[in-house]
Amino acid sequence: xxxxxxxxxxxxxxxxxxxxxxxxxxxxxxxxxxxxxxxxxxxxxxxxxxxxxxxxxxxxxxxxxxxxxxxxxxxxxxxxxxxxxxxxxxxxxxxxxxxxxxxxxxxxxxxxxxxxxxxxxxxxxxxxxxxxxxxxxxxxxxxxxxxxxxxxxxxxxxxxxxxxxxxxxxxxxxxxxxxxxxxxxxxxxxxxxxxxxxxxxxxxxxxxxxxxxxxxxxxxxxxxxxxxxxxxxxxxxxxxxxxxxxxxxxxxxxxxxxxxxxxxxxxxxxxxxxxxxxxxxxxxxxxxxxxxxxxxxxxxxxxxxxxxxxxxxxxxxxxxxxxxxxxxxxxxxxxxxxxxxxxxxxxxxxxxxxxxxxxxxxxxxxxxxxxxxxxxxxxxxxxxxxxxxxxxxxxxxxxxxxxxxxxxxxxxxxxxxxxxxxxxxxxxxx
Amino acid sequence: xxxxxxxxxxxxxxxxxxxxxxxxxxxxxxxxxxxxxxxxxxxxxxxxxxxxxxxxxxxxxxxxxxxxxxxxxxxxxxxxxxxxxxxxxxxxxxxxxxxxxxxxxxxxxxxxxxxxxxxxxxxxxxxxxxxxxxxxxxxxxxxxxxxxxxxxxxxxxxxxxxxxxxxxxxxxxxxxxxxxxxxxxxxxxxxxxxxxxxxxxxxxxxxxxxxxxxxxxxxxxxxxxxxxxxxxxxxxxxxxxxxxxxxxxxxxxxxxxxxxxxxxxxxxxxxxxxxxxxxxxxxxxxxxxxxxxxxxxxxxxxxxxxxxxxxxxxxxxxxxxxxxxxxxxxxxxxxxxxxxxxxxxxxxxxxxxxxxxxxxxxxxxxxxxxxxxxxxxxxxxxxxxxxxxxxxxxxxxxxxxxxxxxxxxxxxxxxxxxxxxxxxxxxxxx
Numbered sequence: 001x002x003x004x005x006x007x008x009x010x011x012x013x014x015x016x017x018x019x020x021x022x023x024x025x026x027x028x029x030x031x032x033x034x035x036x037x038x039x040x041x042x043x044x045x046x047x048x049x050x051x052x053x054x055x056x057x058x059x060x061x062x063x064x065x066x067x068x069x070x071x072x073x074x075x076x077x078x079x080x081x082x083x084x085x086x087x088x089x090x091x092x093x094x095x096x097x098x099x100x101x102x103x104x105x106x107x108x109x110x111x112x113x114x115x116x117x118x119x120x121x122x123x124x125x126x127x128x129x130x131x132x133x134x135x136x137x138x139x140x141x142x143x144x145x146x147x148x149x150x151x152x153x154x155x156x157x158x159x160x161x162x163x164x165x166x167x168x169x170x171x172x173x174x175x176x177x178x179x180x181x182x183x184x185x186x187x188x189x190x191x192x193x194x195x196x197x198x199x200x201x202x203x204x205x206x207x208x209x210x211x212x213x214x215x216x217x218x219x220x221x222x223x224x225x226x227x228x229x230x231x232x233x234x235x236x237x238x239x240x241x242x243x244x245x246x247x248x249x250x251x252x253x254x255x256x257x258x259x260x261x262x263x264x265x266x267x268x269x270x271x272x273x274x275x276x277x278x279x280x281x282x283x284x285x286x287x288x289x290x291x292x293x294x295x296x297x298x299x300x301x302x303x304x305x306x307x308x309x310x311x312x313x314x315x316x317x318x319x320x321x322x323x324x325x326x327x328x329x330x331x332x333x334x335x336x337x338x339x340x341x342x343x344x345x346x347x348x349x350x351x352x353x354x355x356x357x358x359x360x361x362x363x364x365x366x367x368x369x370x371x372x373x374x375x376x377x378x379x380x381x382x383x384x385x386x387x388x389x390x391x392x393x394x395x396x397x398x399x400x401x402x403x404x405x406x407x408x409x410x411x412x413x414x415x416x417x418x419x420x421x422x423x424x425x426x427x428x429x430x
Numbered sequence: 431x432x433x434x435x436x437x438x439x440x441x442x443x444x445x446x447x448x449x450x451x452x453x454x455x456x457x458x459x460x461x462x463x464x465x466x467x468x469x470x471x472x473x474x475x476x477x478x479x480x481x482x483x484x485x486x487x488x489x490x491x492x493x494x495x496x497x498x499x500x501x502x503x504x505x506x507x508x509x510x511x512x513x514x515x516x517x518x519x520x521x522x523x524x525x526x527x528x529x530x531x532x533x534x535x536x537x538x539x540x541x542x543x544x545x546x547x548x549x550x551x552x553x554x555x556x557x558x559x560x561x562x563x564x565x566x567x568x569x570x571x572x573x574x575x576x577x578x579x580x581x582x583x584x585x586x587x588x589x590x591x592x593x594x595x596x597x598x599x600x601x602x603x604x605x606x607x608x609x610x611x612x613x614x615x616x617x618x619x620x621x622x623x624x625x626x627x628x629x630x631x632x633x634x635x636x637x638x639x640x641x642x643x644x645x646x647x648x649x650x651x652x653x654x655x656x657x658x659x660x661x662x663x664x665x666x667x668x669x670x671x672x673x674x675x676x677x678x679x680x681x682x683x684x685x686x687x688x689x690x691x692x693x694x695x696x697x698x699x700x701x702x703x704x705x706x707x708x709x710x711x712x713x714x715x716x717x718x719x720x721x722x723x724x725x726x727x728x729x730x731x732x733x734x735x736x737x738x739x740x741x742x743x744x745x746x747x748x749x750x751x752x753x754x755x756x757x758x759x760x761x762x763x764x765x766x767x768x769x770x771x772x773x774x775x776x777x778x779x780x781x782x783x784x785x786x787x788x789x790x791x792x793x794x795x796x797x798x799x800x801x802x803x804x805x806x807x808x809x810x811x812x813x814x815x816x817x818x819x820x821x822x823x824x825x826x827x828x829x830x831x832x833x834x835x836x837x838x839x840x841x842x843x844x845x846x847x848x849x850x851x852x853x854x855x856x857x858x859x860x
Contacts, residue, residue, distance in 0.1 A: 324840050
């Protein structure tokens with residue numbers, strides 16, 4: 001064992017979603033196994049604690065909060081360069097910006113360079129785990145996992161399955177898609193910290209046959225994830241209806257092919273009805289709420305309250321490149337705004353819970369990451385509460401933890417991330 | 431004359447709202463008078479230009495664009511500390527956060543310290559002119575103008591007139607409000623670069639008698655401005671209807687008391703009907719669109735397209751502390767998003783026009799600021815196109831000026847402001 005200690009304010013959430021906050025705490029990690037040992041109160045004067053800390057190097061911080069690494073449940077690594085592309089809603093935006101860009105990822109070198117840049121943006125923003133879309137090219141997913149494995153981040157990624165309604169060069173076919181996916185699962189799922197997600201882009205770009213194969217992959221490979229898009233945009237929904245007239249709803253298309261379940265993550269779900277919510281709840285499939293993207297593409301206002309009402313697992317995500325920021329803090333800022341427009345107040349504790357343990361739960365990873373329970377993987381961020389003069393001034397006026405956290409999510413950005421640790425190792429320092 | 435030259439890419443807008451862009455231009459300013467001399471193409475090989483530049487010190491920039499200083503048409507300086515206050519819509523937010531905070535501004539020292547901080551945030555974000563709410567306390571407006579005069583920024587500010595529906599300590603009365611306003615106009619309107627705005631907070635906090643006095647002040651003092659709030663929130667609108675049952679609409683309250691006209695700026699106007707738009711157009715009263723605030727307070731989605739349809743002058747503004755950022759770039763980001771939700775694309779040229787010459791026009795200040803026409807006041811910003819690794823990467827992929835500007839408004843923040851000049855003098859450098 002090689003114990004390291006980090007002394008600071010510390011915040012994480014317990015299994016019951018309650019915040020545990022240490023104004024002056026010590027996070028003890030084992031740098032050999034990369035896991036959390038425990039969090040203790042630094043004011044504890046016991047000889048027991050003194051013995052534990054004997055000979056241990058302590059890194060101490062001021063005006064910082066240590067939190068679990070942030071988790072992003074929906075993001076496209078090949079869309080780094082698509083971010084901030086002007087003027088379109090979903091379908092045109094895909095055709096005009098995204099598809100041409102994704103064609104470049106046939107080149108493994110370009111893919112790897114982009115993956116490195118992308119992962120660097122994530123850790124710079126405090127995100128240590130993400131559920132990530134690759135492109136249709138198998139090599140682009142190898143490149144991503146190689147980059148992530150090198151950094152030792154816990155990432156979930158998958159090759160896009162897409163065999164229609166996209167440029168020829170971007171389409172696979174039913175068999176190659178199935179085979180490539182299986183090869184990638186065999187190579188990467190469970191290799192180090194990497195995990196695989198079966199990734200049909202969305203119902204528009206896959207035939208029923210391909211979706212059926214996606215279901216088969218899920219059945220054949222217990223433990224892998226499924227990620228796709230659902231009910232983001234009205235024109236998209238109408239197109240799905242045209243393509244699958246025999247299905248009762250957009251969600252029902254995925255349901256029919258066996259793609260619902262607790263490891264299935266559906267991005268967006270902006271336009272769902274009661275039947276959809278009930279079915280998502282029954283199957284414990286989760287929705288990924290992508291605020292900056294829903295606003296940027298004019299998709300609509302997500303109904304977070306409805307997911308609570310119907311007990312649908314829900315996470316929060318950036319959706320870069322439809323989203324406009326890699327920062328989960330800025331994402332919470334716009335999540336709050338969307339909720340305000342829907343007459344629902346997203347409080348700071350719920351927001352910080354969501355992007356740590358809450359998101360881990362929707363990814364079925366709460367046994368490994370999301371808080372500082374003993375034995376979990378030691379992914380954490382050192383958050384600077386005073387990274388700008390405005391934040392410094394605002395923080396000096398905050399009287400409660402709720403105020404501190406709310407100011408942070410409204411005013412913070414990548415500058416608020418002072419250091420990022422992955423499996424107890426520092427991977428980023430501002 | 432003391433001519434200084436700044437060589438860089440240069441962008442400004444002409445009177446017809448067309449962009450004039452120099453990939454490699456030179457901005458010549460007279461640092462004695464603080465005015466623009468001219469903008470020339472640096473590639474011009476003429477002896478005439480060579481003669482002009484003879485002996486002139488040239489400051490040269492790379493990967494920067496020089497633009498006119500940004501203009502913010504609605505902001506509250508006493509609300510710096512109210513920014514990012516949790517969980518309320520307009521009326522509760524005023525009662526729970528804003529009013530208690532504004533009480534502190536009875537203390538001129540606190541007011542001055544806040545004004546200095548506030549102005550520093552503005553110039554740090556590239557904003558060189560703003561239309562600013564003070565508090566009900568006369569001294570708070572003196573403090574603001576003193577701070578602005580020292581910096582030599584062109585600012586418009588006014589004492590809030592408010593004689594009901596607010597805490598006792600924050601209410602003035604009809605006569606004192608009238609007298610204090612007149613004294614402030616006499617002291618500050620046209621003193622150096624400072625200008626005055628008659629400032630009834632909104633119809634809820636002023637009696638008809640006070641609004642009548644506001645109209646009288648406007649008549650007695652040609653050239654002063656009027657700023658107030660209009661139709662921001664549905665509960666607010668209902669309350670106004672209750673208070674002024676004899677008036678046909680919220681706007682009609684202000685109209686009745688003679689408060690409409692080309693120097694009148696109405697913040698928000700989220701919930702207006704055709705009659706309102708027509709009346710605003712007839713009187714050439716302007717609306718100030720405050721995107722981050724409208725989202726943060728859940729007020730609603732502004733209809734920018736309708737203002738075009740009805741030829742209503744419209745500007746764009748931060749509305750700190752209801753707004754969540756001092757940055758006009760971040761404000762344009764969310765303006766774009768609101769327009770997307772309303773199925774209207776706010777293109778980058780229109781957006782950059784709005785926050786420079788467009789906003790100057792709605793303030794009737796386009797003879798003085800807003801672009802680099804010869805003789806105008808030399809307020810300008812040096813914008814860094816590569817202030818973050820993401821912006822650097824994105825800019826390297828941009829092929830057109832439109833792409834460059836759109837990326838800047840979607841990804842930029844205060845870091846994109848490299849230097850700010852006021853009347854040809856540097857007041858901020860990153």
